[in-house]
Every structure is written in C-alpha cells, then in structure tokens.
Amino acid sequence: MRVVAIRVKNFKALRDVSMKDIPGFAVMVGANGTGKSTFIGVFDFLKDCLKNDVRVALRKRGGFAQVVSRGHEDEAIEIELQVRMGIEAIRRQRLVTYHLRIVEENRRIAVAEESLRFKRGAGGAPYHFIRFRNGKGEALPETFDAFDPGVPLTRLNREEQDLDAPYILALKGLGQFRRFDVASQLRELIENWVVSDFHIEDARVEPDAGIAEHLDERGSNIALYAQYLREEHADIFQTHCSPNDPLRARSCRSSDCRHGRRACRPSLS
Ligand SMILES: Nc1ncnc2c1ncn2[C@@H]1O[C@H](COP(=O)(O)OP(=O)(O)O)[C@@H](O)[C@H]1O
Numbered sequence: 001m002r003v004v005a006i007r008v009k010n011f012k013a014l015r016d017v018s019m020k021d022i023p024g025f026a027v028m029v030g031a032n033g034t035g036k037s038t039f040i041g042v043f044d045f046l047k048d049c050l051k052n053d054v055r056v057a058l059r060k061r062g063g064f065a066q067v068v069s070r071g072h073e074d075e076a077i078e079i080e081l082q083v084r085m086g087i088e089a090i091r092r093q094r095l096v097t098y099h100l101r102i103v104e105e106n107r108r109i110a111v112a113e114e115s116l117r118f119k120r121g122a123g124g125a126p127y128h129f130i131r132f133r134n135g136k137g138e139a140l141p142e143t144f145d146a147f148d149p150g151v152p153l154t155r156l157n158r159e160e161q162d163l164d165a166p167y168i169l170a171l172k173g174l175g176q177f178r179r180f181d182v183a184s185q186l187r188e189l190i191e192n193w194v195v196s197d198f199h200i201e202d203a204r205v206e207p208d209a210g211i212a213e214h215l216d217e218r219g220s221n222i223a224l225y226a227q228y229l230r231e232e233h234a235d236i237f238q239t240h241c242s243p244n245d246p247l248r249a250r251s252c253r254s255s256d257c258r259h260g261r262r263a264c265r266p267s268l269s
C-alpha cells in the first residue's frame, strides 16, 4: 500500500497544491517559507484528525483561522489522498481516493464532506463506497457483489450511519470493521505513519548509541536510522541511500540548492 498522489487546498501556505506520482523516496527543495514543512505537516494533521478528531487537530494548531490559508477563512480546507492498496474481497489492487473537506461555520468545525471512492470493477468510474456530510452518511460494505459491476446498485445494501459529532471522521469509526476493509487499511496507514521534518542542523549532532526504527521529528537520529536500514532492510538502504543511485540524482537539481548540494528530506518512513 502506498500514497501515490495528494492534493491540498487552503491549508496554511498551500492554497492549491498537488503532487502526483509520488515516488517511494521524494526530495523537496525550496527557499525558506515556501511551504515544505507545511506540506509534511499535512500528514501529521491527518494523523491527529484520526487519532483524536478534526476539532482537536485544529485546536492543536491554533484553530481553524490559523490553519486555513490567510484571506480564505470562509473557504474549506481540503485534502485528497490517492492510495494504491490491495483489497481483500477481490484480492486485487485498486486506486482508492480519500477526500476530506473541513469548514468552520458559526464557529463550529464540521467535516462538510468525507468520501472514499474506488472502482467496483476493472473499468468504469470510481464509486463512492463511503460518503459522509456533517456527521451523517452511508457506507457500502465490501461484499463480493459490491465489486461486481453486473450487480445493480439497487441490490446492494448501503448502511446509513450517524457519527457522534460532525467533526469526527467516519474513517475512524468504520475503519474498525472488517466489512469496511479499505477504510480500515487507510486508517491503519494514517495512524501509523511516522512524519519527520528533516533539519540538517539537528542531524549534525553526534548520535547516542541505540536503535532507531524511524526518523524522529526533526531527523536528529538519522545516523542510527541509516544504520538500522542497512542492517535490517538492505534493499531499501541500497535503493535510497546509495550515493550513486540515479533516482536520487534525478530528484534534486543542484541548481535548486543554494550550496549545490543535494538536500534530502525524508518525509515518511
Ligand atoms: N494560515 C496561513 N496562511 C497562509 N500562509 C501561512 C499560514 N500559516 C503560515 N503561513 C506561512 O507559511 C510559511 C511557512 O512555510 P514552511 O512550511 O515553514 O516553509 P519551509 O518549511 O519551506 O521553510 C510562512 O511563510 C508562513 O507565513
């Protein structure tokens, strides 16, 4: 399972930003204040939305007014993720799109739209398996019929659900049930991803001895993490950490970098 694309609207400095064909290892280079940390922060925000709820995640960042792009306070914050994942019921891969629209109206936070869509069959348009608005919505359990486009939609039983509050994600609730396998895989992915905003000055400190299975918040344990990768995941180490790797060389044009150096920003590990 991997995130292949993301689109973000009205999240702080990111007015409307999309990244497609995200590789397993990506490098972002840009002047200070251009939104690199903000972009990485979107992943952390989603994790907080799921672990707690959207209202708490916004409060932690100063409230809706601080998070929505300045001058666009009356618009929605939108996040759309595309994830390729295996679906248990059909033992096939599907491209799953998760869409989230968050608004503040009369000082109340609400998820105006939350949806999960993917194709029922090999072809055709993606179908909304889960769609919620302001805490109310419907979800189609992932039965075998649900993935057979020959079975008319009227024959499928969509479950109506009410969430406890409009600022709670349906993914958090539905993701607990096996019949909503996609929601539960996505929930697990978001809840468990590790977000690290790499700062070179922090990485220069001499590391303590130990094991690091993930980069920490600012990447200060990168030496230990690289050692862990080399010992436990030699294939990943070879692909991403080899200085001669052509992928890395392509990802960063030295002209973009003030010192002509390659800057690495491992965002997810
Ligand atoms: N709500 C907001 N609306 C618009 N811009 C914002 C908002 N909050 C912060 N910013 C701006 O976003 C920028 C921060 O970008 P940041 O992600 O830290 O950049 P980088 O990591 O590339 O140095 C700053 O210029 C800051 O003024």
Ligand SMILES: [Mg+2]
Pocket (backbone or CB within 6 Å): 036, 037, 038
């Ligand atoms: Mg930064």
